[in-house]
Amino acid sequence: xxxxxxxxxxxxxxxxxxxxxxxxxxxxxxxxxxxxxxxxxxxxxxxxxxxxxxxxxxxxxxxxxxxxxxxxxxxxxxxxxxxxxxxxxxxxxxxxxxxxxxxxxxxxxxxxxxxxxxxxxxxxxxxxxxxxxxxxxxxxxxx
Numbered sequence: 001x002x003x004x005x006x007x008x009x010x011x012x013x014x015x016x017x018x019x020x021x022x023x024x025x026x027x028x029x030x031x032x033x034x035x036x037x038x039x040x041x042x043x044x045x046x047x048x049x050x051x052x053x054x055x056x057x058x059x060x061x062x063x064x065x066x067x068x069x070x071x072x073x074x075x076x077x078x079x080x081x082x083x084x085x086x087x088x089x090x091x092x093x094x095x096x097x098x099x100x101x102x103x104x105x106x107x108x109x110x111x112x113x114x115x116x117x118x119x120x121x122x123x124x125x126x127x128x129x130x131x132x133x134x135x136x137x138x139x140x141x142x143x
Contacts, residue, residue, distance in 0.1 A: 006040040007056050014080050021085060021121040025078055028130060029058050033137055036060070039074045053086075055079035059137055061091050076136040084119035087129065089136035102132045 001009070011022045030038075039057030043050050057074025064070050077088035089098060095113035103111040108123035110116075116132060118124045 003038045003040045006042075007038065010040065010054055010056065010080075017120055018080055018085065022078065022080060024121060025085065025087070025129075026056065028126070029076060029078065029133055032130070032133055033059050033076075036137075037074070039077075053079045053081055055086075055088070063091070076133055081117065084117060085121075087116045087133065089114055089116070089132055091136075092139070098132060101135075102128055106132075 007026065011019060011026060013019075014022055030036075036059040037057075041052075041055050041057065043052045043054040045051045056078045057076070058078075059075030060072055061075050062070050063073050073090060075090055077086075077090065079086045079088070092098065092114055098113065098116065099111040102116070103109075105128045106116065106118070106124050107128075109118040116129065
């Protein structure tokens with residue numbers, strides 16, 4: 001199964017209204033970066049053990065670790081969780097940037113160093129979320 005099929009199946013497996021919200025967000029992100037790399041991570045480690053929620057990734061950047069190794073990863077991620085949806089903005093140097101810039105404007109969302117979590121799209125200002133996603137693709141990246 002290719003990545004697009006995995007993403008389609010993952011979104012389709014979500015209960016409503018999460019399914020519709022994730023489909024809307026997926027379209028919004030793909031429209032923001034139409035030629036960007038798509039990722040699907042099933043949440044399992046190399047031994048098949050579940051270590052995280054499955055997630056969809058968009059774009060690509062290189063993580064540079066202190067010991068000199070590197071890893072390719074996505075810039076923006078989308079994941080269903082037990083209480084709603086998480087949007088990940090990866091590679092931000094300033095871990096207070098998301099909460100300072102978008103936290104008070106988003107609506108009913110929890111904002112951490114790289115994650116914006118909310119129950120449903122209707123609880124947030126989608127234009128503000130789109131600004132945060134744009135920043136994830138164009139902003140202060142590590143690489």
